[in-house]
Amino acid sequence: MMLAFRGLLRTLRGCHLPNSRRHMSAALKLNVRQALATEAGSGERQQEVIVQGWIRSVRAQKEVLFLHINDGTSLQSLQIVADPTLENRDLSFGSSVEVRGKLVKSLHKKQSIELAAEDIRIIGPCDSLAFPFKQKERHSLDYIRQFPHFRCRTNTFSSLLRIRSEATAAIQSFFKNNDFVHIHTPIITSNDCEGAGELFQVEPTSKVGISGENPHFFNVPAFLTVSGQLHLEVMTGAFTKVFTFGPTFRAENSQSRRHLAEFYMVEAEMSFTESLQDILQVMEDLFKATTAAILSKCPEDVELFHKYVSPGQKDRLEHMLKNKFVIISYTESIEVLKKADDVFTFKPEWGCDLQTEHERHLVKHCGGVPVFVVNYPFDLKPFYMRDNEDGPQHTVAAVDLLVPGIGELCGGSLREDRLEMLHTRLDRLGLEDAYQWYLELRQFGSVPHGGFGMGFERYLQCILGVGNIKDVIPFPRFSHSCPL
The missing domain is CATH 3.30.930.10 (Bira Bifunctional Protein; Domain 2)
Structure with missing residues:
Protein backbone atom coordinates (compact mmCIF):
# COMPACT_ATOMS: atom_id res chain seq x y z
CA MET A 1 0.00 0.00 0.00
CA MET A 2 2.86 2.43 0.88
CA LEU A 3 4.51 1.78 -2.48
CA ALA A 4 1.28 2.68 -4.22
CA PHE A 5 0.97 5.89 -2.19
CA ARG A 6 4.59 6.84 -3.01
CA GLY A 7 3.90 6.36 -6.71
CA LEU A 8 0.83 8.51 -6.43
CA LEU A 9 2.77 11.19 -4.55
CA ARG A 10 5.43 11.34 -7.27
CA THR A 11 2.62 12.15 -9.69
CA LEU A 12 1.14 14.73 -7.35
CA ARG A 13 4.46 16.45 -6.64
CA GLY A 14 5.09 16.86 -10.34
CA CYS A 15 2.08 19.15 -10.48
CA HIS A 16 1.58 22.69 -9.26
CA LEU A 17 -0.63 22.21 -6.19
CA PRO A 18 -1.12 25.59 -4.55
CA ASN A 19 -4.54 27.25 -4.69
CA SER A 20 -4.01 28.98 -8.03
CA ARG A 21 -6.43 27.88 -10.74
CA ARG A 22 -5.04 26.07 -13.77
CA HIS A 23 -6.58 25.76 -17.22
CA MET A 24 -9.44 23.27 -16.84
CA SER A 25 -11.12 23.20 -20.25
CA ALA A 26 -10.22 19.55 -20.84
CA ALA A 27 -11.47 18.36 -17.47
CA LEU A 28 -14.87 16.65 -17.10
CA LYS A 29 -17.05 18.14 -14.38
CA LEU A 30 -18.73 15.50 -12.22
CA ASN A 31 -20.81 15.58 -9.08
CA VAL A 32 -19.90 13.29 -6.19
CA ARG A 33 -22.53 10.70 -7.04
CA GLN A 34 -21.30 10.49 -10.64
CA ALA A 35 -17.67 10.30 -9.53
CA LEU A 36 -18.40 7.43 -7.15
CA ALA A 37 -20.14 5.54 -9.96
CA THR A 38 -17.31 6.04 -12.46
CA GLU A 39 -14.94 3.22 -13.33
CA ALA A 40 -11.33 4.25 -12.80
CA GLY A 41 -9.19 4.37 -15.92
CA SER A 42 -5.48 3.55 -16.11
CA GLY A 43 -2.40 5.23 -17.55
CA GLU A 44 -3.06 7.58 -20.45
CA ARG A 45 -6.77 6.67 -20.44
CA GLN A 46 -7.34 8.50 -17.19
CA GLN A 47 -9.30 11.67 -17.81
CA GLU A 48 -9.03 14.71 -15.64
CA VAL A 49 -12.19 15.50 -13.73
CA ILE A 50 -13.42 18.39 -11.57
CA VAL A 51 -15.47 17.80 -8.42
CA GLN A 52 -16.87 20.57 -6.23
CA GLY A 53 -18.24 20.25 -2.72
CA TRP A 54 -17.77 20.78 0.99
CA ILE A 55 -15.12 19.11 3.13
CA ARG A 56 -16.60 16.55 5.50
CA SER A 57 -13.29 15.39 6.98
CA VAL A 58 -9.57 16.16 6.85
CA ARG A 59 -6.89 13.67 7.84
CA ALA A 60 -3.19 14.36 7.37
CA GLN A 61 -0.56 11.63 7.45
CA LYS A 62 3.18 11.96 7.00
CA GLU A 63 3.16 11.18 3.28
CA VAL A 64 -0.43 11.75 2.20
CA LEU A 65 -3.38 14.03 2.91
CA PHE A 66 -6.92 12.62 2.86
CA LEU A 67 -10.05 14.73 2.38
CA HIS A 68 -13.64 13.63 2.07
CA ILE A 69 -15.95 15.97 0.18
CA ASN A 70 -19.69 15.90 -0.38
CA ASP A 71 -22.01 17.97 -2.57
CA GLY A 72 -25.41 16.66 -1.48
CA THR A 73 -25.88 14.22 -4.35
CA SER A 74 -24.98 11.18 -2.24
CA LEU A 75 -24.80 10.15 1.38
CA GLN A 76 -21.34 8.73 0.65
CA SER A 77 -18.50 11.25 0.35
CA LEU A 78 -15.70 11.11 -2.22
CA GLN A 79 -12.20 10.52 -0.86
CA ILE A 80 -9.54 12.93 -2.13
CA VAL A 81 -5.88 11.91 -1.94
CA ALA A 82 -3.40 14.78 -2.07
CA ASP A 83 0.13 15.84 -1.29
CA PRO A 84 0.42 16.72 2.45
CA THR A 85 2.07 20.04 1.61
CA LEU A 86 -1.45 21.21 0.68
CA GLU A 87 -2.56 21.13 4.31
CA ASN A 88 -3.22 24.61 5.64
CA ARG A 89 -5.70 26.33 7.88
CA ASP A 90 -8.24 26.82 5.06
CA LEU A 91 -8.47 23.10 4.29
CA SER A 92 -10.84 22.55 7.18
CA PHE A 93 -14.12 20.82 7.93
CA GLY A 94 -16.96 22.76 6.27
CA SER A 95 -14.84 24.60 3.70
CA SER A 96 -16.02 24.59 0.07
CA VAL A 97 -13.49 23.43 -2.51
CA GLU A 98 -12.98 22.63 -6.16
CA VAL A 99 -10.72 19.66 -6.86
CA ARG A 100 -9.17 18.66 -10.18
CA GLY A 101 -7.49 15.34 -10.65
CA LYS A 102 -7.89 11.78 -11.85
CA LEU A 103 -10.17 9.05 -10.55
CA VAL A 104 -8.19 5.98 -9.48
CA LYS A 105 -8.98 2.71 -7.81
CA SER A 106 -9.00 3.00 -4.05
CA LEU A 107 -7.03 0.72 -1.79
CA HIS A 108 -9.51 1.29 1.02
CA LYS A 109 -12.09 -1.43 1.63
CA LYS A 110 -15.00 1.00 2.08
CA GLN A 111 -14.76 2.62 -1.34
CA SER A 112 -13.87 1.47 -4.82
CA ILE A 113 -12.69 4.80 -6.19
CA GLU A 114 -10.95 7.98 -5.06
CA LEU A 115 -9.72 11.19 -6.62
CA ALA A 116 -5.99 11.77 -6.90
CA ALA A 117 -5.82 15.56 -6.62
CA GLU A 118 -3.71 17.58 -9.04
CA ASP A 119 -5.15 20.93 -7.98
CA ILE A 120 -7.31 22.04 -5.05
CA ARG A 121 -8.93 25.45 -5.02
CA ILE A 122 -10.48 26.70 -1.80
CA ILE A 123 -13.66 28.55 -2.69
CA GLY A 124 -14.98 29.39 0.76
CA PRO A 125 -12.97 28.75 3.93
CA CYS A 126 -14.78 27.69 7.11
CA ASP A 127 -13.80 28.46 10.69
CA SER A 128 -14.26 24.91 11.94
CA LEU A 129 -13.76 25.91 15.57
CA ALA A 130 -16.71 28.30 15.48
CA PHE A 131 -18.87 26.14 13.17
CA PRO A 132 -21.75 24.61 15.21
CA PHE A 133 -21.28 21.10 13.78
CA LYS A 134 -18.14 19.11 14.47
CA GLN A 135 -16.33 16.68 12.21
CA LYS A 136 -16.49 13.52 14.31
CA GLU A 137 -19.76 14.07 16.19
CA ARG A 138 -23.21 12.67 15.39
CA HIS A 139 -25.55 15.47 16.34
CA SER A 140 -29.13 14.85 17.50
CA LEU A 141 -32.11 16.15 15.55
CA ASP A 142 -32.98 18.39 18.50
CA TYR A 143 -29.52 19.96 18.34
CA ILE A 144 -29.35 20.59 14.61
CA ARG A 145 -32.88 22.07 14.65
CA GLN A 146 -31.33 25.08 16.42
CA PHE A 147 -29.42 25.94 13.22
CA PRO A 148 -31.96 26.03 10.36
CA HIS A 149 -29.48 27.80 8.08
CA PHE A 150 -26.82 25.11 8.55
Missing part, protein backbone atom coordinates in the same frame (compact mmCIF):
# COMPACT_ATOMS: atom_id res chain seq x y z
CA ARG A 151 -28.62 21.84 9.18
CA CYS A 152 -28.70 20.86 5.48
CA ARG A 153 -24.94 20.27 5.85
CA THR A 154 -25.41 17.35 8.24
CA ASN A 155 -25.63 13.79 6.96
CA THR A 156 -29.00 13.23 8.63
CA PHE A 157 -30.72 16.26 7.20
CA SER A 158 -29.17 16.00 3.74
CA SER A 159 -30.48 12.42 3.65
CA LEU A 160 -33.91 13.70 4.67
CA LEU A 161 -33.91 16.25 1.85
CA ARG A 162 -32.93 13.65 -0.76
CA ILE A 163 -35.71 11.36 0.52
CA ARG A 164 -38.16 14.24 0.44
CA SER A 165 -37.18 15.02 -3.16
CA GLU A 166 -37.60 11.39 -4.27
CA ALA A 167 -40.92 11.13 -2.41
CA THR A 168 -42.19 14.19 -4.26
CA ALA A 169 -41.20 12.65 -7.60
CA ALA A 170 -42.75 9.29 -6.63
CA ILE A 171 -46.07 10.92 -5.72
CA GLN A 172 -46.15 12.81 -9.00
CA SER A 173 -45.33 9.59 -10.85
CA PHE A 174 -48.06 7.63 -9.05
CA PHE A 175 -50.75 10.09 -10.03
CA LYS A 176 -49.47 10.44 -13.59
CA ASN A 177 -49.41 6.67 -14.04
CA ASN A 178 -53.01 6.51 -12.81
CA ASP A 179 -54.27 9.24 -15.18
CA PHE A 180 -54.72 12.03 -12.64
CA VAL A 181 -54.40 15.59 -13.92
CA HIS A 182 -52.24 17.91 -11.80
CA ILE A 183 -54.09 21.09 -10.85
CA HIS A 184 -52.31 24.11 -9.36
CA THR A 185 -54.83 25.21 -6.74
CA PRO A 186 -54.48 28.74 -5.27
CA ILE A 187 -52.62 29.54 -2.08
CA ILE A 188 -54.76 32.65 -1.50
CA THR A 189 -58.46 31.87 -1.16
CA SER A 190 -61.73 33.33 0.12
CA ASN A 191 -62.93 29.93 1.33
CA ASP A 192 -62.42 28.19 4.66
CA CYS A 193 -62.50 24.55 3.59
CA GLU A 194 -62.36 23.02 7.05
CA GLY A 195 -64.64 25.52 8.76
CA ALA A 196 -62.38 25.58 11.82
CA GLY A 197 -61.56 29.27 11.65
CA GLU A 198 -57.81 28.66 12.11
CA LEU A 199 -56.80 30.89 9.20
CA PHE A 200 -54.06 33.33 8.27
CA GLN A 201 -55.70 36.39 6.76
CA VAL A 202 -54.00 38.02 3.76
CA GLU A 203 -53.87 41.81 3.43
CA PRO A 204 -51.19 44.15 2.05
CA THR A 205 -48.90 45.90 4.52
CA SER A 206 -49.79 49.21 2.90
CA LYS A 207 -53.38 50.37 2.44
CA VAL A 208 -52.39 52.90 -0.24
CA GLY A 209 -54.92 52.78 -3.07
CA ILE A 210 -57.50 50.88 -0.99
CA SER A 211 -60.32 53.18 -0.02
CA GLY A 212 -64.07 53.40 0.21
CA GLU A 213 -66.44 51.15 2.06
CA ASN A 214 -64.52 47.95 1.33
CA PRO A 215 -61.11 47.87 3.03
CA HIS A 216 -60.01 44.51 1.58
CA PHE A 217 -57.39 44.16 -1.17
CA PHE A 218 -59.48 41.45 -2.89
CA ASN A 219 -62.80 43.13 -1.94
CA VAL A 220 -63.50 40.13 0.30
CA PRO A 221 -61.59 38.66 3.24
CA ALA A 222 -58.83 36.42 1.85
CA PHE A 223 -56.79 33.75 3.57
CA LEU A 224 -53.86 31.39 3.10
CA THR A 225 -55.41 28.09 2.08
CA VAL A 226 -55.98 25.24 4.52
CA SER A 227 -56.78 22.85 1.66
CA GLY A 228 -57.10 22.74 -2.11
CA GLN A 229 -60.09 20.39 -1.91
CA LEU A 230 -62.88 22.79 -2.88
CA HIS A 231 -60.94 23.96 -5.92
CA LEU A 232 -60.31 20.34 -6.90
CA GLU A 233 -64.06 19.72 -6.62
CA VAL A 234 -64.57 22.46 -9.20
CA MET A 235 -62.30 20.50 -11.53
CA THR A 236 -64.31 17.29 -11.10
CA GLY A 237 -66.91 18.95 -13.31
CA ALA A 238 -64.56 18.46 -16.26
CA PHE A 239 -61.96 15.85 -15.25
CA THR A 240 -62.50 12.40 -13.77
CA LYS A 241 -59.26 12.40 -11.72
CA VAL A 242 -57.36 15.41 -10.40
CA PHE A 243 -54.76 16.08 -7.72
CA THR A 244 -52.73 18.89 -6.20
CA PHE A 245 -49.57 18.97 -4.11
CA GLY A 246 -48.56 22.16 -2.38
CA PRO A 247 -48.30 24.23 0.79
CA THR A 248 -51.22 24.64 3.17
CA PHE A 249 -51.53 26.75 6.31
CA ARG A 250 -53.15 26.45 9.75
CA ALA A 251 -53.05 29.23 12.36
CA GLU A 252 -52.93 26.77 15.24
CA ASN A 253 -51.17 28.01 18.36
CA SER A 254 -49.49 24.64 18.81
CA GLN A 255 -46.02 23.58 19.89
CA SER A 256 -46.77 19.87 19.43
CA ARG A 257 -44.59 17.35 17.63
CA ARG A 258 -47.38 16.75 15.06
CA HIS A 259 -48.38 20.24 13.89
CA LEU A 260 -46.93 23.01 11.74
CA ALA A 261 -48.30 26.36 10.65
CA GLU A 262 -47.10 25.68 7.09
CA PHE A 263 -46.93 22.18 5.66
CA TYR A 264 -47.44 20.30 2.40
CA MET A 265 -50.56 18.39 1.42
CA VAL A 266 -51.18 15.81 -1.28
CA GLU A 267 -54.84 15.97 -2.29
CA ALA A 268 -56.82 14.02 -4.85
CA GLU A 269 -60.40 14.07 -6.10
CA MET A 270 -62.17 11.45 -8.22
CA SER A 271 -65.41 11.74 -10.18
CA PHE A 272 -68.00 9.03 -10.83
CA THR A 273 -67.38 7.19 -7.59
CA GLU A 274 -70.10 6.20 -5.13
CA SER A 275 -67.96 3.89 -3.02
CA LEU A 276 -65.75 4.93 -0.14
CA GLN A 277 -63.72 1.79 -0.88
CA ASP A 278 -62.49 3.41 -4.11
CA ILE A 279 -60.92 6.22 -2.10
CA LEU A 280 -59.43 3.83 0.46
CA GLN A 281 -57.76 1.85 -2.31
CA VAL A 282 -56.10 4.92 -3.83
CA MET A 283 -54.83 5.97 -0.37
CA GLU A 284 -53.29 2.55 0.26
CA ASP A 285 -51.81 2.29 -3.23
CA LEU A 286 -50.30 5.79 -2.96
CA PHE A 287 -48.68 5.00 0.39
CA LYS A 288 -47.21 1.69 -0.76
CA ALA A 289 -46.09 2.81 -4.24
CA THR A 290 -44.40 5.96 -2.93
CA THR A 291 -42.66 4.07 -0.14
CA ALA A 292 -41.45 1.35 -2.50
CA ALA A 293 -39.98 4.01 -4.80
CA ILE A 294 -38.16 5.71 -1.91
CA LEU A 295 -36.71 2.42 -0.67
CA SER A 296 -35.50 1.71 -4.22
CA LYS A 297 -34.04 5.16 -4.93
CA CYS A 298 -32.66 6.12 -1.48
CA PRO A 299 -31.67 2.90 0.32
CA GLU A 300 -28.61 4.38 2.07
CA ASP A 301 -30.46 7.50 3.18
CA VAL A 302 -33.40 5.53 4.58
CA GLU A 303 -31.00 3.13 6.29
CA LEU A 304 -29.35 6.04 8.09
CA PHE A 305 -32.69 6.93 9.73
CA HIS A 306 -33.60 3.33 10.49
CA LYS A 307 -30.20 2.69 12.05
CA TYR A 308 -29.46 5.87 13.99
CA VAL A 309 -32.73 7.80 14.41
CA SER A 310 -35.34 5.08 14.86
CA PRO A 311 -33.94 1.56 15.39
CA GLY A 312 -36.60 -1.03 14.61
CA GLN A 313 -38.44 1.21 12.13
CA LYS A 314 -37.27 -0.89 9.18
CA ASP A 315 -39.17 -3.94 10.46
CA ARG A 316 -42.23 -1.85 11.31
CA LEU A 317 -42.25 -0.35 7.83
CA GLU A 318 -41.91 -3.73 6.13
CA HIS A 319 -44.85 -4.96 8.23
CA MET A 320 -46.97 -2.04 6.97
CA LEU A 321 -46.03 -2.64 3.35
CA LYS A 322 -46.66 -6.38 3.20
CA ASN A 323 -50.06 -6.36 4.93
CA LYS A 324 -53.43 -5.16 3.74
CA PHE A 325 -54.59 -2.08 5.61
CA VAL A 326 -57.36 -2.74 8.17
CA ILE A 327 -60.84 -1.20 7.85
CA ILE A 328 -62.90 -0.49 10.97
CA SER A 329 -65.95 1.72 11.49
CA TYR A 330 -65.95 4.64 13.89
CA THR A 331 -68.61 2.87 15.94
CA GLU A 332 -66.48 -0.29 16.18
CA SER A 333 -63.43 1.77 17.11
CA ILE A 334 -65.27 3.37 20.04
CA GLU A 335 -66.20 -0.08 21.32
CA VAL A 336 -62.56 -1.19 21.05
CA LEU A 337 -61.42 1.87 22.99
CA LYS A 338 -64.03 1.39 25.73
CA LYS A 339 -62.81 -2.16 26.31
CA ALA A 340 -59.12 -1.15 26.36
CA ASP A 341 -57.01 -1.58 29.49
CA ASP A 342 -55.30 1.75 28.77
CA VAL A 343 -56.26 4.76 30.84
CA PHE A 344 -57.00 7.56 28.38
CA THR A 345 -56.79 11.25 29.13
CA PHE A 346 -59.88 11.72 26.95
CA LYS A 347 -62.67 9.27 27.63
CA PRO A 348 -63.84 7.60 24.39
CA GLU A 349 -67.54 8.20 23.77
CA TRP A 350 -69.62 7.88 20.63
CA GLY A 351 -69.98 11.32 19.11
CA CYS A 352 -66.58 12.57 20.31
CA ASP A 353 -63.64 13.01 17.98
CA LEU A 354 -60.77 10.52 18.21
CA GLN A 355 -57.70 11.88 19.98
CA THR A 356 -54.09 10.99 19.19
CA GLU A 357 -53.98 8.55 22.12
CA HIS A 358 -57.07 6.80 20.73
CA GLU A 359 -55.63 6.63 17.23
CA ARG A 360 -52.39 5.06 18.40
CA HIS A 361 -54.25 2.47 20.47
CA LEU A 362 -56.39 1.49 17.49
CA VAL A 363 -53.30 0.95 15.34
CA LYS A 364 -51.72 -1.15 18.09
CA HIS A 365 -54.98 -3.11 18.49
CA CYS A 366 -54.91 -3.89 14.75
CA GLY A 367 -51.40 -5.33 14.89
CA GLY A 368 -49.34 -2.32 13.86
CA VAL A 369 -50.94 -2.16 10.42
CA PRO A 370 -52.38 1.16 9.13
CA VAL A 371 -56.09 1.44 9.92
CA PHE A 372 -58.93 3.05 7.97
CA VAL A 373 -61.59 4.37 10.35
CA VAL A 374 -64.78 4.97 8.35
CA ASN A 375 -68.27 6.43 8.81
CA TYR A 376 -67.85 9.18 11.38
CA PRO A 377 -70.71 10.93 13.22
CA PHE A 378 -72.52 13.51 11.07
CA ASP A 379 -71.97 16.35 13.54
CA LEU A 380 -68.19 15.84 13.70
CA LYS A 381 -67.45 16.47 10.05
CA PRO A 382 -67.61 19.42 7.62
CA PHE A 383 -70.66 20.23 5.46
CA TYR A 384 -69.33 18.69 2.26
CA MET A 385 -69.24 15.05 3.43
CA ARG A 386 -71.93 12.71 2.13
CA ASP A 387 -74.75 11.85 4.52
CA ASN A 388 -75.09 8.07 5.01
CA GLU A 389 -78.76 8.48 6.08
CA ASP A 390 -78.32 5.62 8.52
CA GLY A 391 -80.84 6.30 11.28
CA PRO A 392 -80.20 7.15 14.94
CA GLN A 393 -76.41 6.87 14.69
CA HIS A 394 -76.26 9.50 11.98
CA THR A 395 -72.95 9.19 10.08
CA VAL A 396 -71.21 10.47 6.97
CA ALA A 397 -69.11 8.57 4.43
CA ALA A 398 -65.79 9.81 5.82
CA VAL A 399 -62.45 8.10 6.41
CA ASP A 400 -59.27 8.75 8.37
CA LEU A 401 -56.15 6.69 7.77
CA LEU A 402 -54.26 6.04 11.02
CA VAL A 403 -50.63 4.90 10.91
CA PRO A 404 -48.19 3.62 13.57
CA GLY A 405 -46.37 6.24 15.61
CA ILE A 406 -48.23 9.18 14.06
CA GLY A 407 -51.98 8.69 14.22
CA GLU A 408 -53.96 10.41 11.48
CA LEU A 409 -52.13 10.57 8.15
CA CYS A 410 -54.96 10.98 5.63
CA GLY A 411 -58.52 12.23 5.74
CA GLY A 412 -61.15 11.90 3.05
CA SER A 413 -64.78 11.31 2.18
CA LEU A 414 -67.41 10.96 -0.45
CA ARG A 415 -68.71 14.46 -1.17
CA GLU A 416 -72.36 15.40 -0.82
CA ASP A 417 -73.53 15.69 -4.42
CA ARG A 418 -77.29 15.85 -3.71
CA LEU A 419 -78.32 19.47 -4.13
CA GLU A 420 -81.24 19.55 -1.68
CA MET A 421 -79.34 17.87 1.14
CA LEU A 422 -76.34 20.16 0.66
CA HIS A 423 -78.63 23.20 0.46
CA THR A 424 -80.31 22.25 3.74
CA ARG A 425 -77.02 21.72 5.55
CA LEU A 426 -75.45 24.99 4.37
CA ASP A 427 -78.63 26.89 5.26
CA ARG A 428 -78.58 25.46 8.79
CA LEU A 429 -74.90 26.47 9.19
CA GLY A 430 -75.50 29.97 7.82
CA LEU A 431 -73.10 29.36 4.93
CA GLU A 432 -75.48 29.38 1.96
CA ASP A 433 -74.49 32.81 0.65
CA ALA A 434 -70.74 32.18 0.98
CA TYR A 435 -71.00 28.84 -0.85
CA GLN A 436 -73.57 29.66 -3.52
CA TRP A 437 -70.97 28.76 -6.14
CA TYR A 438 -70.57 25.36 -4.47
CA LEU A 439 -74.31 24.74 -4.73
CA GLU A 440 -74.20 25.69 -8.39
CA LEU A 441 -71.65 22.92 -9.03
CA ARG A 442 -74.45 20.48 -8.10
CA GLN A 443 -76.93 22.13 -10.49
CA PHE A 444 -74.97 21.80 -13.69
CA GLY A 445 -73.68 18.36 -14.61
CA SER A 446 -72.69 17.18 -11.14
CA VAL A 447 -71.49 13.63 -10.54
CA PRO A 448 -70.87 11.53 -7.42
CA HIS A 449 -67.29 12.14 -6.36
CA GLY A 450 -64.90 11.94 -3.45
CA GLY A 451 -61.33 12.46 -2.43
CA PHE A 452 -58.73 12.73 0.29
CA GLY A 453 -55.73 14.65 1.57
CA MET A 454 -52.44 13.29 2.94
CA GLY A 455 -50.04 15.30 5.09
CA PHE A 456 -46.67 14.99 3.34
CA GLU A 457 -44.57 15.69 6.45
CA ARG A 458 -46.53 13.17 8.51
CA TYR A 459 -45.96 10.62 5.76
CA LEU A 460 -42.19 11.19 6.02
CA GLN A 461 -42.39 10.87 9.80
CA CYS A 462 -44.21 7.57 9.39
CA ILE A 463 -41.77 5.86 7.03
CA LEU A 464 -38.59 7.18 8.68
CA GLY A 465 -39.64 6.96 12.32
CA VAL A 466 -39.01 10.65 13.04
CA GLY A 467 -40.77 11.79 16.19
CA ASN A 468 -40.97 15.53 15.53
CA ILE A 469 -42.59 16.94 12.40
CA LYS A 470 -40.20 19.91 12.52
CA ASP A 471 -37.38 17.54 11.50
CA VAL A 472 -38.86 16.50 8.14
CA ILE A 473 -39.38 19.92 6.53
CA PRO A 474 -36.59 22.23 5.32
CA PHE A 475 -37.77 25.33 7.19
CA PRO A 476 -40.35 24.62 9.90
CA ARG A 477 -42.98 27.27 10.63
CA PHE A 478 -44.91 27.10 13.89
CA SER A 479 -46.27 29.51 16.47
CA HIS A 480 -43.67 31.92 17.84
CA SER A 481 -41.05 30.66 15.39
CA CYS A 482 -40.14 31.99 11.93
CA PRO A 483 -36.36 32.53 12.17
CA LEU A 484 -35.56 33.04 8.47
